[in-house]
Amino acid sequence: MSKIQKEFYLRTDTLVIAKELLGKVLCTSFRGISTSGIICETEAYCGTEDRGSHAFGGRFTERTKIMYAEGGVSYVYLCYGIHHMFNVVTHVEAVPHAVLVRAIQPLEGIEHMLRRRKKKESTPVLGAGPGIAAECLGIKTKHNGLSLTGSEIWIEDRGIPVGDIVESARVGMSFEGPYKTIPWRFRIAGSAYTSRAK
DNA sequence: CAAACGATTTTCT
DNA sequence: GAAAATCGTTTGG
Numbered sequence: 001m002s003k004i005q006k007e008f009y010l011r012t013d014t015l016v017i018a019k020e021l022l023g024k025v026l027c028t029s030f031r032g033i034s035t036s037g038i039i040c041e042t043e044a045y046c047g048t049e050d051r052g053s054h055a056f057g058g059r060f061t062e063r064t065k066i067m068y069a070e071g072g073v074s075y076v077y078l079c080y081g082i083h084h085m086f087n088v089v090t091h092v093e094a095v096p097h098a099v100l101v102r103a104i105q106p107l108e109g110i111e112h113m114l115r116r117r118k119k120k121e122s123t124p125v126l127g128a129g130p131g132i133a134a135e136c137l138g139i140k141t142k143h144n145g146l147s148l149t150g151s152e153i154w155i156e157d158r159g160i161p162v163g164d165i166v167e168s169a170r171v172g173m174s175f176e177g178p179y180k181t182i183p184w185r186f187r188i189a190g191s192a193y194t195s196r197a198k
Numbered sequence: 199c200a201a202a203c204g205a206t207t208t209t210c211t
Numbered sequence: 212g213a214a215a216a217t218c219g220t221t222t223g224g
Contacts, residue, residue, distance in 0.1 A: 043205070063219080077220090079204055080216080081219070082217055087205085172204080199223105201222085207216090210215095
């Protein structure tokens with residue numbers, strides 16, 4: 001197993017990074033509890049031109065400033081007051097690109113995931129969705145800004161074969177224009193662990 | 199300081 | 212298929 005290094009995230013083509021993250025293993029280790037899962041679905045948010053991005057138009061606030069940091073850190077954001085979204089910040093400093101992890105296939109620590117989700121075994125797709133994938137791994141807003149090359153959150157390349165990648169429009173875009181339908185959502189074809197297609 | 203809203207999920211009909 | 216749950220961030224007064 002090899003942990004992905006900072007150079008991976010510093011590259012400038014966020015779409016390529018989003019696709020390459022598919023099949024990688026997202027790992028967390030908080031307070032001695034370790035969980036991990038294969039990334040099955042991602043979504044790219046690219047900079048100030050992207051209407052769907054929090055950094056659209058160059059917005060720079062307390063919440064979004066972490067997107068302007070150097071690639072290789074986490075951006076965790078609470079949505080609808082309920083769900084934690086886990087993003088990977090990419091690109092060099094001052095360019096607000098990020099990749100949202102939308103779905104994982106649970107690998108290790110599944111019993112912890114079930115406890116966090118308050119489920120027995122009722123949900124067949126434990127990590128299929130941006131909010132619940134983060135919840136499975138125990139990621140909360142307090143983990144915003146953590147380095148992905150540290151010892152609490154990291155991503156490994158275990159050489160898992162990916163196969164075909166399906167591109168589609170992003171979800172939750174409540175505006176009109178080209179960025180509403182641009183295919184910046186990527187998922188592993190045929191995976192049962194991705195969130196449902198629209 | 200108050201008000202509106204969101205990169206969603208779950209549950210009920 | 213539709214509606215509710217729920218709170219930090221953002222925006223306006």
